[in-house]
Amino acid sequence: MKKIALALLLGASLYAATPHTAKVLENMNSGGYTYMKVDDGKNTYWIAMTQRDVKKGDNISFTEQGWMKNFHSKTLNRTFDNILFAGDASTSGHTQETIQFKPDILTSQYKMKNTLTVAEMFKNREKYVAKNITVRGKVTKVSSGIMGKNWVHIQDGSRFKNMDDLVFTTAQNTPKPGDVVYASGKLAKDKDFGYGYFYPVIIEESNFRK
Structure with missing residues (x-):
């Protein structure tokens, strides 16, 4: 257990x-x-x-x-x-209950030149596999020292199929929740870390700057 x-x-x-x-x-x-x-x-x-x-x-x-x-x-x-x-x-027990998808939002107030939105990462993940990308957004959560990595969650107000939270992993120092940062790294899709940790999209080898 x-x-x-x-x-x-x-x-x-x-x-x-x-x-x-x-x-x-x-x-x-x-x-x-x-x-x-x-x-x-x-x-x-x-x-x-x-x-x-x-x-x-x-x-x-x-x-x-x-x-x-x-x-x-x-x-x-x-x-x-x-x-x-x-x-x-x-x-x-009586009627079919379905997940209600909120409308997709592909744009973001944080988007700048040469950056992509969180929604674009989920929608076009095939296009960006193994490529270095940059997203500008707000840090919503940081989990440190798990499976030898630091895990940083970024949101920017965009959304695709209810997915609005993009995870970045890094061995470097991390920003703090609430920080608005440029987060860069290499995109991986359908990433299986074992032990049940599976991600449709994750950004690895990440670095952050304000």
Whole structure:
């Protein structure tokens, strides 16, 4: 259970949560956690979250915190090939509950010449893979010394498919929350750090200047 708790705790600190809606096909409680097999209309998979009242047939909305491969639950005595750790769950037993996407905002008041917006990073990630990019925005969170890296969250008021928080990793000194900075680094997509830490977009080898 320490492994689950660590995944959920760090996930809350590091992830830009990705929203999902799915139907519960199976569920079981064990060790203070609820495990559910769900169908989101495209894929069927297992998710885990802190224990809650849910039943087969419920529609559940939740945010993605990270995938883990070959996860073994000691209390269930079962190994899951792939399981998604999730949070921010809400359920509906009668009507289909869907994630409401806010309108996309591709521009930013912080954007300057030769910079890109957070929304542009998410929307056009294929275009910028392995390229050095610069975003100007406000630091919203800093997590230091996790997996040998410092993790800096940047927002600039732009948004694409509800994604508005871009994570930069660095081994250097970091700015403080509230600072407005130019954040530069190399873009990676679908980055899997292991232990369930998966990012659709992340900026690595980053540096910051005001």
